[in-house]
Amino acid sequence: MGNSPNRRVKTTDTLFKIIATLQSMDGASLAELTNELEFAKSTIHGHLATLESNEYVVRIDNVYELSLKFLEHGMFVKNNRPITRVGNPILEDLADETGEVAWLIVEEHGKAVYLDKTMGEKAVQTHASVGGRARLHHLATGKLILAYLSDERVEEIIDRHGLPELTPHTITDRDELQAELKRIRDDGIALNDKETIDGLRAIGAPVLGENTIHGAICVSGPANRLTTKRCHDEIKPLLLEATNELELKLQYPQN
Secondary structure (H helix, E strand, O other), rough: OOOOOOOOOOHHHHHOOOOOOOHHHHOHHHHHHHHHHHOOOOHHHHHHHHHOOOOEEEOOOOEEEEHHHHHHHOOOOOOHHHHHHHHHHHHHHHHHHOOOEEEEEEEEOOOEEEEEEEEEEOOOOOOOOOOEEOOOOOOOOHHHHOOOHHHHHHHHHHHHOOOOOOOOOOOEEEHHHHHHHHHHHOOOOEEEOOOOOOOEEEEEEEEEOOOOEEEEEEEEEEOOOOOHHHHHHHHHHHHHHHHHHHHHHHOOOOO
């Protein structure tokens, strides 16, 4: 029982909840954290003191904020992924050619992780940011990842994260999603047709390996500019060229 992979450490759970709350509140005082969380003030203070002594938070006028030490960890994890190192120049070319924003997305713990992006000349900034996470079912890249996972894994992800509605266009039905995933496997590309934000459209293609999917690349922009016709006629060939190049570079890395 002591070696169970599901065994949780309560104090560690508490620590991570404090960290997550500091991030969501963009910094907070001890009193504000005590009002926000269900833990005793002394417990929160002890964790904050530990974080501060290890340089993971900074305190300015009694307001605690996450420190740049988290950036060190984040940049290490991001840059340690071969797909990031190889993919960034390819993303830059894609953004330049389309004028829109190009994203590289991978899956972790059943969610999409925004691993990298580049902005074209006409790119529009949205809520998404590098390092952010989102459910898979409403993203072009997310649906691509689901399309190339096993049915069992897809069901596990749906059971864990659900299929919540973000806009009236979001797929929220399992059978409808499975039909969409089959279409994606047949077409080799996926659309996010205003499923995440009303007025935003994206087209994506998978980055495949032998019996696996490394991630996916997409181009996104305002729906009135990124029409379905433009997606298929102009951007799809560029995406397929980009993903093919990335697949080859991952398969045959340069020394």
